[in-house]
Amino acid sequence: MAWDAWLSLSCVIAVLLALALTRIAPDALLMASLAFLVVSGVLDPSQALAGFSNPGVMTIGALYVVAAGLKETGAVLWVANALLGQPATLKRAQCRMLVPASVLSSFMNNTTVVAMFIPAIQEWSRKLGLTPSKLLLPLSYIAILGGTCTLIGTSTNLVVDGLLQSEKQVSLGMFDLAAVGIPVLLIGGVFLTLFADRLLPRREGVIEQLDHAREYSVEFVVAEGGALVDKTIAEAGLRNLRHGYLVDIERGGRLMTAVPPDTQLMSGDVLIFIGAPECARELRRVRGLTPANGDIHKLDIDNHHRCLVEAVIGSDFAGLGQTVKASRFRSRYQAVILSISRQGQRLPGKVGDIQLQVGDTLLMETGQQFVEQYRYRKDFLLVSALNDSTPPDFHKAPIAMAVLSMLVLSAASGMLSILEAALLAAGGMLVTGCITVSKARRYVDLSVLIVISASFALGAAMTTSGAAQAIAGALVDARMAPWLALAMVYLLTTLFTELITNNAAAVLMFPIAMSVAEQLGVDFMPFAVAIMFAASASFMTPLGYQTNLMVYGPGGYRLLDYLRLGAPLSLIVGTTAVGLIPMVWPF
Structure with missing residues (x-):
């Protein structure tokens, strides 16, 4: 390999290690790598910045606004409550949950779907006497699987489609992925329905532990x-x-x-x-x-003077690794931590002496303004708030659903491209008042868009320098069966997505997969589609996909729970996808 190929490969390895082993923000890492590739001469500025004008990235930005409108109007909760019903058994409850979650996640951001379902399912579980731990992890998994059924179901699909448009002049339709996505969803859903109850233990989430925790x-x-x-x-x-x-x-x-x-x-x-x-x-x-009265009593959570907020610590929380007292949590957030739950257990001892970690679930008492102030910050993954002062504007929920329907119909019929339909739908949410401009601006996750856009520079460096071709040559030879090469690409992408962000994994694997197809002399489409499915199939760790982390505390889960249910699901999904993809997109 030439010097620029070695430089590109070293940069990619350094980014991968930093993403997996450090707490440095992914957007900062990717932008640093972009700057390095430009300064070192591997890429010129137009090549390095091409990702910021990619249609897939712009589509993701527009869809953030669409998802925000659906959330603010309570449209997701409205549909969920209508479909959940009152099932009598756990199996029926799982089926009633899996269907609406998978359908909604096919057309909107998975994180939004799961965030809206968690408090609904917690309340639902209490009413029906069910255990939330049997439902919340399957909720995250089915949302991931549902997102693979359409082009807009997950940002990974849009990223890979953007790469195909810019490098291969090929564009996928709204439902092109459904031929593989729906069978994967059905098989995965059947597995979850049959085995989630057996493989997941009964655990108490933070709300269920309230009597002990407080x-x-x-x-x-x-x-x-x-x-x-x-x-x-x-x-x-x-x-x-x-x-x-x-x-x-x-x-x-x-x-x-x-x-x-x-x-x-x-x-x-x-x-x-x-x-x-x-x-x-x-x-x-x-x-x-x-x-005051000589009596010791449990705290009354319905006290109208108090606002209770349940939040999961995210990777951008400023006090990671510090004790609550050392992090100055009280003065920084104007909130008191009542209890901390980790891996389903309330941590013993004084709250002020506990060191905070990613995934810890905090039960906090604070003012009514806390939820609104930190709803859009990355310090926490806010899951639910009691006595929320800003309830959804439910009377606009039908309008939000109508806007989403128009997006899907216009894109599926070919009247508009995905980007055009998404831009018009985002504008529709704003014009109809489903969401204000200020809230829409805060819902757009710029850090994710920067990570995706900057990742394109790494992919471009791998391609232009010849590093991708060299890696492909080391992985395969001309006599290897295409389906085996496809399985290798899928497996490597799955490994990357468990260690780093799913979008970055897709962008880094794309040039390698294209080079593998070129060396084998076969069509590139099966490999591109395999990356879409593999980059989304993160089931084995809580940190691999954001929705997995969101249910971590509320479900009272431990790392072993993800492996117990996620490992066989990952194997089933991978086998099904690798078997079906060549049948729909032949080599």
């Missing part, structure tokens, strides 16, 4: 004329209690949440503490405090 609340009053009047919380010695911690102060009928340590105490303040039963005994020894 421990006990005790209330004490600052005695009039006592020793604590006009002292700050820290000066009173209430900042570092051994068996509990101060959550709220009720003053003059007003509840003060997330109070900082320099807050001055006043006569008659009602201090609300959370902790172990020994907390009450510890507080009785504090001079100037008297029990």
